[in-house]
Amino acid sequence: MRPVRTAVLISVLAGSLLALPLQARAELPANPQVDxxxxxxxxxxLGEYREGRRLGWQEFARRAQHDxxxxxxxxxxxxxxxxxLDGAINLPLPDFTAERLAEVLGPDQGRPVYIYCNNNFADDRPPVVVKKVELALNIPTFIxxxxxxYANVWELADVIRTDGPGVNWVSTAP
Incomplete structure (x- = not known):
């Protein structure tokens, strides 16, 4: 085979191989349950709205204790x-459904909900190991x-220590 033909053949084959994943994706059915x-x-x-709902530790702790x-x-x-944090209730993000949220948070969706995650703690050790910043749990929890x-959500903005001033950190592990 001549060098030009070989180069053309390699180019055509490489282009075909690269196009396979695109063709395969185009043939996948749409999932109406994923958007x-x-x-x-x-x-x-929600970006701008979320920014206005972030609170420093003192204000966050004070408000979270309101009736x-x-x-x-x-x-x-x-x-x-x-x-x-003392007084917190647990509902893991993977368990969020409309029914489970109503069961755990109650029927009043206007009730204030205060959230925090690993990335709010400077300890960076279990159980609050710092996550990749753009994947911090606060973000998907808020969204x-x-x-x-539940639009009345407030997020802890500060980075604090579990043994820091005014922090009541509790463990229920045996």
Missing amino acids: YEGFVELAGR GAILLDARSESAFAAGH NLVGYG
């Missing part, structure tokens, strides 16, 4: 049991709560 574009749109719409307020920890059950109709 990535809708999630991206919701997250984008009717909920202090929600959306980390795993094991991380919650190993340590959490999910508002998406499910």
